[in-house]
Amino acid sequence: MALVMHVGKPNKNALKVLIAAEYVGVEVKCPENFEMGVSNKTSEFLKMNPLGKVPVLETPDGVIFESNAIARYVARLKTDTCSLFGSSPIEYGQIEQWIDFASLEIDLNLLAWLRLRFGLDNYVAAVEEASIAALKRALSALNIYLASHNFLVGDDVTLADIIMICNLYSGFRFMMTKTFTSEFPHVERYFWTMVNQPNFSKIIGDLKQTEVVPPIPSKTNPYAKPKDEPKLVENEDETPKPKAKNRLDLLPPSKMNLDDMEHYAWTKVDLSDEIQKERVNQMIEDHEPFEGKALLDAKCFK
Ligand SMILES: N[C@@H](CCC(=O)N[C@@H](CS)C(=O)NCC(=O)O)C(=O)O
Numbered sequence: 001m002a003l004v005m006h007v008g009k010p011n012k013n014a015l016k017v018l019i020a021a022e023y024v025g026v027e028v029k030c031p032e033n034f035e036m037g038v039s040n041k042t043s044e045f046l047k048m049n050p051l052g053k054v055p056v057l058e059t060p061d062g063v064i065f066e067s068n069a070i071a072r073y074v075a076r077l078k079t080d081t082c083s084l085f086g087s088s089p090i091e092y093g094q095i096e097q098w099i100d101f102a103s104l105e106i107d108l109n110l111l112a113w114l115r116l117r118f119g120l121d122n123y124v125a126a127v128e129e130a131s132i133a134a135l136k137r138a139l140s141a142l143n144i145y146l147a148s149h150n151f152l153v154g155d156d157v158t159l160a161d162i163i164m165i166c167n168l169y170s171g172f173r174f175m176m177t178k179t180f181t182s183e184f185p186h187v188e189r190y191f192w193t194m195v196n197q198p199n200f201s202k203i204i205g206d207l208k209q210t211e212v213v214p215p216i217p218s219k220t221n222p223y224a225k226p227k228d229e230p231k232l233v234e235n236e237d238e239t240p241k242p243k244a245k246n247r248l249d250l251l252p253p254s255k256m257n258l259d260d261m262e263h264y265a266w267t268k269v270d271l272s273d274e275i276q277k278e279r280v281n282q283m284i285e286d287h288e289p290f291e292g293k294a295l296l297d298a299k300c301f302k
Contacts, residue, residue: 001027001060002027002028002029003026003027003028003029003057003058003059003074004028004029004030004031004057004058005017005018005028005029005030005055005056005057005058005070006030006031006034006039006040006045006048006054006055006056006057006058007030007034007054007055007056008034008035008036008039008054009036010030010203011054012166012167012169012170013054013055013067013166014030014054014055014067015166015169015203015204016067016068016070016071016162016163016166017055017057017067017070017071017074018203019162019165019166019199019200019203019204020071020074020075020084020159020162021074022199022202022203023075023081023082023084023157023162023199024074024075024077024078024079024081024082024084025078025081025082026074026077026078028057028074034054036054040052040053040054048063048065049063049065051065053065055067055070056070057070057073057074059073068099068103068163071159071162071163072159075159083158084157084158084159084162085158085159086153086154086158087154091153091154091158094152094153094160095152095153095158095159095160096160097160098152098153098160098161098163098164099159099160099163099164101138101142101164102160102163102164102167103163103167105134105137105138105141106135106138106139106142106164106167106168106171107167107170109131109132109134109135109138110131110135110167110170110171110175111170112127112131113128113131113132113135113175114170114174114175116128116131116216117175117213117214117215117216117217118174118214118217119217123216123217135171136183139183139184139187140183140184142164142184142186142187143183143184143185143186143187144186145186146186146187146189146190147186150190150193152164157194157197157199161194162200165191165194165195165200168187168191169195169204169207172191172207172209172210173207173208173209173210174210174214175210175213175214176209176210177209177210177211177212177213178209178211180213181209195207
């Protein structure tokens with residue numbers, strides 16, 4: 001029976017799962033009527049993934065979200081057909097190592113860069129510079145490693161290669177031009193060799209490397225997160241006005257010394273406790289914080 005993966009048009013996260021499924025021979029179907037922004041907002045979907053993100057896999061035994069977890073699950077379903085997890089504990093450890101590297105060193109930085117250029121986050125040149133620098137650092141390390149390796153672990157494709165290639169896929173497709181990738185010739189060779197493997201090309205199809213980096217968005221996306229940067233004051237009228245005073249700021253300084261005062265756990269006040277009521281009222285009266293004026297209605301026990 002086919003497993004159902006909820007996703008719209010398969011993105012690089014869904015591709016990981018579909019390619020792993022090809023290698024091990026597991027059938028994964030994506031519902032055709034899935035509409036991103038609609039289907040993933042329904043209460044049924046949110047019960048499967050409270051974040052409302054795709055992909056989500058439905059299995060006869062339960063639901064899994066997070067694409068790496070889904071890919072791992074699928075890869076484990078038929079280890080007799082093909083082991084995408086290597087053949088020894090050390091290989092397994094190294095596969096996990098490269099999966100983390102692909103996610104945290106490549107994907108995270110690539111996505112940060114992509115989000116700025118696609119206007120999903122407000123464009124800040126320094127953030128872009130830092131993302132590209134971190135991405136290049138990771139690609140340089142990968143490039144050195146691939147100078148003497150065809151695969152990330154061992155002598156065959158593993159889940160580490162599948163996840164690495166799918167993460168690089170977004171880069172080659174949208175952000176990293178030939179000028180950018182030519183600094184990393186072993187990564188280029190590895191990437192194009194892998195995407196042309198039958199189990200990859202069947203799922204990915206024809207892929208063309210981007211010829212341009214998307215231009216810096218001219219408009220600020222209203223849905224982007226607010227910038228942390230302070231607003232520049234461009235004209236006098238925009239000089240920040242002093243904040244209106246809180247009415248409590250007009251009160252004379254308190255003579256109440258909080259250090260001397262018994263600290264009271266207000267959340268533990270028990271209205272039915274007469275002794276406690278008396279103690280609290282006495283505390284307020286003794287300290288007379290506002291010089292004879294009623295402490296608002298804080299004498300709530302009276
Ligand atoms: N870490 C998650 C990322 C999932 C994710 O960000 N999915 C995007 C599509 S690529 C999404 O569903 N976005 C919708 C939203 O953020 O509401 C994974 O690997 O599955």
